[in-house]
Amino acid sequence: MDTATDLILVIDDEPQIRRVVRNAIVPDIGRVVEASTGRSGTDAAAAQQPALVILDLGLPDMEGVEVCRTIRSWSTVPIIVLSARGSVAEKAALLDAGADDYIPKPFSTVELQARVRAQLRRARLAPVGSNHVLEADGAVIDLAKPSVKRDGVAIHLTKTEWQLLRTLIQHAGRTVTHRQLFAAVWGNSYGDAQQYLRVHIRGIRRRIERDPVRPRLIVTEPGVGYRFESEP
Amino acid sequence: MTGVRAEPARRAKPSPATWIVWIVALAVATALMLVVRVRVERVHVALVYLLVVQFASVRGGRAVGLTLAGLAFLAFNWFFLPPYGTLAIANPLDWLVLVVFLATSAVSAELLYRARELGAERARALAANARAKSLEESHHAKDAILAAVSHDLRTPLTTIKGLAHELASSGDDRAEVIEAEADRLSDFVSKLLDFSRITMGTPPRDIQANEAEDLLGAALQQAQGCLEGRTVNVHIESPDALLFGRFEFAQTLRVLVNLLENAAKYSATEQPIDVGARRMGAELQFWVADRGAGVAEAERDRIFEPFYRPRGSSRDGGGAGLGLFIARGIAQAQGGSVAYASRAGGGSVFTLSVPWADLEETPAAG
Numbered sequence: 331m332d333t334a335t336d337l338i339l340v341i342d343d344e345p346q347i348r349r350v351v352r353n354a355i356v357p358d359i360g361r362v363v364e365a366s367t368g369r370s371g372t373d374a375a376a377a378q379q380p381a382l383v384i385l386d387l388g389l390p391d392m393e394g395v396e397v398c399r400t401i402r403s404w405s406t407v408p409i410i411v412l413s414a415r416g417s418v419a420e421k422a423a424l425l426d427a428g429a430d431d432y433i434p435k436p437f438s439t440v441e442l443q444a445r446v447r448a449q450l451r452r453a454r455l456a457p458v459g460s461n462h463v464l465e466a467d468g469a470v471i472d473l474a475k476p477s478v479k480r481d482g483v484a485i486h487l488t489k490t491e492w493q494l495l496r497t498l499i500q501h502a503g504r505t506v507t508h509r510q511l512f513a514a515v516w517g518n519s520y521g522d523a524q525q526y527l528r529v530h531i532r533g534i535r536r537r538i539e540r541d542p543v544r545p546r547l548i549v550t551e552p553g554v555g556y557r558f559e560s561e562p
Numbered sequence: 563m564t565g566v567r568a569e570p571a572r573r574a575k576p577s578p579a580t581w582i583v584w585i586v587a588l589a590v591a592t593a594l595m596l597v598v599r600v601r602v603e604r605v606h607v608a609l610v611y612l613l614v615v616q617f618a619s620v621r622g623g624r625a626v627g628l629t630l631a632g633l634a635f636l637a638f639n640w641f642f643l644p645p646y647g648t649l650a651i652a653n654p655l656d657w658l659v660l661v662v663f664l665a666t667s668a669v670s671a672e673l674l675y676r677a678r679e680l681g682a683e684r685a686r687a688l689a690a691n692a693r694a695k696s697l698e699e700s701h702h703a704k705d706a707i708l709a710a711v712s713h714d715l716r717t718p719l720t721t722i723k724g725l726a727h728e729l730a731s732s733g734d735d736r737a738e739v740i741e742a743e744a745d746r747l748s749d750f751v752s753k754l755l756d757f758s759r760i761t762m763g764t765p766p767r768d769i770q771a772n773e774a775e776d777l778l779g780a781a782l783q784q785a786q787g788c789l790e791g792r793t794v795n796v797h798i799e800s801p802d803a804l805l806f807g808r809f810e811f812a813q814t815l816r817v818l819v820n821l822l823e824n825a826a827k828y829s830a831t832e833q834p835i836d837v838g839a840r841r842m843g844a845e846l847q848f849w850v851a852d853r854g855a856g857v858a859e860a861e862r863d864r865i866f867e868p869f870y871r872p873r874g875s876s877r878d879g880g881g882a883g884l885g886l887f888i889a890r891g892i893a894q895a896q897g898g899s900v901a902y903a904s905r906a907g908g909g910s911v912f913t914l915s916v917p918w919a920d921l922e923e924t925p926a927a928g
Contacts, residue, residue, distance in 0.1 A: 344717060350724025388713055414716035415709050416752075418812040419767060436720040436748050438741070439727035525921060528773040529804065535775070543779045543796045550780040553768060553812035 336360030336450055337378060341371030341397065342386035347412070351384055354439045359446055368392025372400045375407065382449055385429070386412040387420075395427045402428030408449040412437070418553035425507045425554065452503050464499065466560060467546045469538050473499065478538055485537045490515060491530050495538075495558075498548060502560035505551040531556060576622045584618040584626050585633070592637050599642065604656070607642045608663045612670070619671035620678065627671030635664045704762050708755055715751045719744050753884045757868065760891030766810040769896055771919040774798070774805035774839035774846060780815050782837075785822040791831060797838035805839050807846030809896050809916040817889040817900065821850040821912045824885065829854030829909065845898070845915040853909040862902055866890050889914070 338360045342348045345366075352362045363378055365371035368389045375383055383401060387394040398409055408430045413420060416434040424432055430452075431445055463472045470479045476492055478485040487495065497514040498506055506514075511527060535542040549557045591614050595607055611634040619627025639649050643656045651657055722744045730737035778796060782789070798805070825835045829852035836851040857865055864870050868887040890900040898916040905911045 344721075346721040347717065347724075350721055350728075353728055354724070412720075414713040414720070416712070416716075417709075435716040436723050436744065439724055525771040525773075525806065525919070528771070528776060528806075529921070532773055532775055532804075535779075543775055543798070544782055545779050549783070550776055552780055552815045553810070 336381040338362050338446070339365065339371065339374055339378065339380035339383045340386075341365045341368065341374075341383065341389065342412070343367065343389050344386065347386060350439070351412075351442065354442050355446065359443060359450075368397045372397060375401045375405065379405075380407060381453065382446060383407055383409045384412065384446070385409055387415065388413075395423055398424060398427040398429050406453075408453050410445060410449060422507050422509070422554045425505055426509055430504055448503065457500075462499070464502075464560065468540065469547060471495070471499065471538075480538060480540075487534065487537065488530075491534050494527075494530055495534055495548075498556060498558035499560075502558045505555050505557040507555040509555075511555065576626050580622045580626060581629075584614075584622055584630055587618070588614050588630055588633055588637065592641060596641055602642075604642060604659050607638060608659065611638060611663065612667055615667040616670050616674060619674040623678075624671060624675035627675060628668060631664060631667035631671055634667060635660065638663060701764055704759075704764050708758060708764075712751070712755055716748065719748050719751070750882050753882050753888060756888045756891075757884055760888060760895070766813060766892075766896045768812075769808055769810050771806050771808055771921070772811050772814075774807065774848070777811065777815060777818060778837065778839060778848070780811075781818040781822060784815065784819045785826070788823050788826045789835070792826065793834035795834055795836045797836060799838065799840035803841075804921055805841060805846055806919040806921055807916040808919040809846075809898065810892075813892045814896070814914070814916060817892050817914050818848055818850070820885045820889050821848075821900075821914065824912070825850050825852035825854070825910070828852060833909075841918060842915070844918050846918050848914045848916075849911055850914075851905050851909060851911040853905075853907075856904050856908065856910050857902060865902065866900070 336359065338355055340348055340351050340362055342351065342364070343366050348364050348366075352364070355362050360381065363374060363380065365374045368391050371383075371385070371389075372392075374380075385394060385397055389397070392400075394411060394413070398411070401407065401409060409428065410431045410433060411424050411429045412433050412435060413424075414435040421432045430449055433442060433445060462474070463470070465471075468480060471477075473496055476487075476496070478487060478495075493515045494511065497511060508524070508527060512524075515527075531548060532542070535545050535548055539545045539547055547559060549559050551557055588611075591610055595602055595610060615627055615631045615634055618630040636649070639651065639660055640647065643660065644652050651660070723741050726737045726740035726744065728737075730741070775798065778798075782794065782796075822835070822837065829835070833853040837849065839846065839848050841847070866886050869883040870887075871883045886900065893900045893914055893916065896916060898914065901913050901915070903911045903913065
């Protein structure tokens with residue numbers, strides 16, 4: 331496999347967890363370099379240019395959000411966060427700070443491997459341009475026109491709905507937080523937009539999903555945001 | 563707490579002693595001025611009375627102030643406006659003096675009373691703020707403890723699961739059992755943490771206006787595993803109307819998932835499960851109905867007790883007996899409820915209610 335040369339940086343202060351993560355990645359997915367503090371981790375991220383960062387929270391010297399922000403300030407490398415806390419607020423804060431995925435502990439090795447592979451695959455894809463056409467679960471979405479068709483039938487979306495769908499598709503496979511959606515679609519009118527975001531998501535789902543209460547394209551990340559599933 | 567309760571008591575009713583003190587004060591002032599009646603002008607009398615009325619309002623409250631204003635009005639007329647010793651008034655201009663005096667003293671009594679109340683209100687608000695702050699701090703402390711416990715319990719479980727996986731790949735079939743048991747323990751840890759959060763009274767953090775279909779969809783997806791191979795019918799009342807409730811999404815989702823899992827656990831696989839959302843007055847309700855055996859009359863309250871397992875359910879069922887207790891705790895913490903009803907034709911209906919949210923509350927923006 332050509333992917334086995336990917337370098338993955340693991341930032342974790344617990345040697346046992348580092349061992350588990352390393353054994354999940356080597357040799358099938360890639361090579362591993364380890365760091366046990368936030369400072370040495372961010373240094374390694376700059377010096378070694380890894381293809382992916384796995385960051386465990388609860389480091390002795392830096393907050394996880396701070397590590398994410400620091401790395402994000404110069405790099406687009408995918409960051410997967412591991413956390414034993416599993417709180418919605420923490421998850422949202424980390425995604426806002428630039429993390430790409432969040433895995434609650436305890437995780438299974440199989441799940442970790444799947445999420446690492448998904449992030450590596452996503453990072454290799456060309457970024458979604460404004461003239462992107464995609465087909466998912468029977469819906470054909472053309473961002474350039476813009477138009478949506480389900481089973482050959484054109485579907486009308488309002489301007490706001492389009493902006494929302496476009497933002498989600500441009501980050502397909504990644505959860506876009508409520509805050510990020512507000513910023514992208516409404517500017518920053520955080521307070522008023524909250525419930526209208528729900529109304530518009532419902533509106534889009536009712537038109538583009540086969541079954542709006544069993545959505546397969548726009549998936550809810552509870553309490554955090556929404557995610558466009560490009561590989562349903 | 564006690565300081566705040568004492569506040570309204572102090573402003574409620576002046577004591578009889580207060581009344582006596584201020585009426586005596588008015589009498590003394592009148593007597594002193596009577597001695598020098600020939601030399602004082604009406605304006606001096608009015609000023610002295612005004613002073614007494616205002617002090618009485620500040621010290622004794624509105625009722626004392628207004629009563630004294632009335633008494634001073636009468637005394638002024640009786641003793642200091644000719645003809646003396648009657649309530650008649652010779653000079654029409656004296657009417658003006660008297661009426662202005664009465665109005666001034668009544669208005670100042672009222673203003674002073676309000677100023678005092680405002681002060682008391684501020685003191686009460688400050689006390690309430692301080693209490694809210696210390697409550698908030700104690701909730702933060704609880705959160706921090708639970709986060710630390712969560713970390714200390716889940717991190718070793720991660721290692722155990724990881725090592726079990728390594729063992730499994732080297733062909734040891736006991737590894738699968740280790741991983742499954744670690745999962746069971748992890749589930750139990752989550753439930754115990756929830757249990758602590760509820761019994762400690764930690765308030766929900768992120769209550770927002772959320773939409774019913776969004777929650778139903780997320781619940782059906784999360785319960786996918788245990789609903790596999792089943793028919794699940796979704797009923798949404800008046801599909802064109804927006805169904806909005808005020809609740810914490812992630813927590814409420816867990817309640818609904820728990821109800822779906824129970825429905826799957828306690829009814830046969832070939833029986834369909836019905837789930838729906840509707841508005842009921844000031845509540846948004848989610849209901850989950852199965853065609854299982856239902857819950858016996860005697861057990862209907864007990865199923866919501868912690869660590870309770872229904873009669874005849876096996877200990878290996880994986881349940882800690884905390885699911886419904888946690889479900890009800892989460893619902894109640896955000897002003898809602900979880901209730902059981904037997905279903906016509908056999909089975910159970912569990913209803914999760916949360917406060918209804920009107921979308922018109924905030925102006926539209928796009």
